[in-house]
Amino acid sequence: MIKITKIVAALFVCSSSAVLADGHSQLWNMAGLANAPSSSQMMEGTTGSIIINSSTDLWDWSEAPEGFPTLVTAECNQTVALTAEGAPFGGVGVCSMVDPDGDLAIYFGEITPQLEYVGSLTAGSGKYEPYVGQEFVGTVTGMLNTGQQMYHVVAAN
Numbered sequence: 039m040i041k042i043t044k045i046v047a048a049l050f051v052c053s054s055s056a057v058l059a060d061g062h063s064q065l066w067n068m069a070g071l072a073n074a075p076s077s078s079q080m081m082e083g084t085t086g087s088i089i090i091n092s093s094t095d096l097w098d099w100s101e102a103p104e105g106f107p108t109l110v111t112a113e114c115n116q117t118v119a120l121t122a123e124g125a126p127f128g129g130v131g132v133c134s135m136v137d138p139d140g141d142l143a144i145y146f147g148e149i150t151p152q153l154e155y156v157g158s159l160t161a162g163s164g165k166y167e168p169y170v171g172q173e174f175v176g177t178v179t180g181m182l183n184t185g186q187q188m189y190h191v192v193a194a195n
Contacts, residue, residue: 067101067190067191067192068097068098068099068101068190068191069097069098069179069188069189069190069191070095070096070097070098070176070188070189070190070191071095071096071097071098071186071187071188072093072095072186072187072188072189073093073094073095073096073186074093074184074186075091075092075093076092076093076094077091077092078090078091078092079091084122085121085122086119086120086121086122086127087119087120087122087124088117088118088119088120089116089117089118089120090115090116090117091115091116091118092113092114092115093113093114094111094112094113094114095111095112095114095133096109096110096111097109097110097111097112097135105165106137106165107137107138107139110135110137110138111135112133112134112135112145113133113134113135114131114132114133114134115131115132115133116129116130116131116132116149117129117130117131118149125151126149126151126153127151128148128149128150128151129148129149130146130147130148130149131146131147131148131149131155131157132144132145132146132160133145139164139165140164141162141163141164141165141166142161142162142163142164142166143159143161143162143163143166144159144160144161144162145157145158145159145160146158146160147174147176153177153178154175154176154177155175155176155177156173156174156175156194157173157174157175157176158171158172158173158174159171159172172193173193173194174191174192174193174194175191175192175194176189176190176191177189177190
């Protein structure tokens with residue numbers, strides 16, 4: 039159960055941002071480091087459980103265009119439903135960030151039974167505002183026993 043919790047926690051912290059390239063919106067690849075959840079709560083039911091996690095993550099935007107930060111942190115919260123056997127079967131996640139320039143972005147996504155995070159930029163100000171609605175998919179690329187994980191995010195297009 040703990041391993042599932044750690045994997046699920048990382049998937050909800052995935053995000054991406056968009057930039058203009060030749061007049062079209064285009065996402066850049068992003069990598070993230072998920073720390074172990076800073077808080078975790080389990081709600082037990084008779085047919086399954088719900089995990090509620092919070093974490094602060096580090097996002098590597100080294101491929102971001104000029105004018106965007108190359109490194110940011112985000113506060114992420116996720117809620118995941120598990121079967122009675124502990125397998126995830128759905129959930130949601132929200133990550134919120136304010137970058138060093140004071141612009142903000144909120145990312146929302148659904149967690150699939152395959153532990154993918156399928157999301158979009160839900161709200162943004164400043165440089166993020168034109169890209170509200172941009173979609174992405176996040177996947178875990180590696181995990182340590184401590185619960186720390188690396189993940190990668192790409193455009194859903």
